[in-house]
Amino acid sequence: MEVKVNALMLRAADYNENDKILTLLTAEYGKLTAAVKGVKKATAKLKFAAQPFCFAEYVLAKSGDRYTVTGCTENGNFYDLRTDIMKFYAASAASEAAAALTFEGDDAHAIFYALLRAFTDMCSGDESFALIRFLTLALSQSGYAISFGNCPKCGKPLKDIDSLFFDIPSGAFICGDCGVGARASRVTYNVLLKANDRQYEEEYITPDGEKRALRLLREYFAEKVDARLPALSEFVRML
Ligand SMILES: [Zn+2]
Incomplete structure (x- = not known):
């Protein structure tokens, strides 16, 4: 059986000599894993399908409960996320969080669209703020508002x-x-209000506030979700 999904590539793990196992967040079926064969060869046609932040229509052959990528058409190119180190870590942190908050077989379309928006916003603007917005929304969707x-x-x-x-x-x-x-500053509070599209006070929106908000979200995430987010820690450290 063949299925087509619109997906964001969250993670690619090496598998066999030339293959990779991709973790895809799909609009249609939530999170799933799919093998992509021969992708480590220099000439591989589907090489881009295993690139970080790839947004594409993946064609998957389904056999039992296993998927194999047989085709891939890029929908969007988040090239800037791979060339700017801060944007790269912000987008990696968002991908890690999306992987941790979604489960195979569960609907995850809200988190899929939030991640798509976050990648788009990160390309064109403030990656810290886009990450804060994504994390609060994804946590909220997961019952941790x-x-x-x-x-x-x-x-x-x-x-x-x-x-x-x-x-x-x-x-x-x-x-x-x-x-x-724990003590929290008024800037943290206002940055999070803004990220949640609530009324906030502009004078409290500062770069320092974004760093504080991300630290708070990292602590909160660690408490609620049993997953490590190394890219988030690295991003906060670099800010
Ligand atoms: Zn009180």
Whole structure:
């Protein structure tokens, strides 16, 4: 049986002498793995199908529950993600997170489209912000939405409070008077509000705020999802 999927290539692992096993995030069937044969040879026609961040229509031969790539037509070219080191790590971090938050056989179209948007935004603009937006959305889709509303302990609005905390187990920002969790800055809070398309205060959107927001997301991710994100750590370190 043959199936066609629109997919983003998340990961390529070496397999046999000349083959690779690809982890694909598809719009149609969620995450799946597919072998691509002979792709390590210099002349391989399907070499680009195993490139990082490849967005393409993959033709897959299905036998039992195994897939093999038999054809691939590129839909979009995220070339800039492979030539700029910061964009490369941001896109790698987003790919790692997408792989960790999706499961074979489960619908993942929201995360697929969010990742597609993140790659597009990373090519043309601020890769840190695009990564923050993607991580918060993907976490939210996976049942780990961050809570930005009033303080869950006392009900006070958080908008004008300088001293904030973030409680990792509940994923909520908390006022300084209630003081549960780790200290979080107002810039972190506002960067995350912006990334979630909520009302925010522009004066608190700073490059430092993006780094802090990514650190918070890394901690939160580590607590909620049993997966390491080495590219995210490397990206934060380079910022
Ligand atoms: Zn409170």
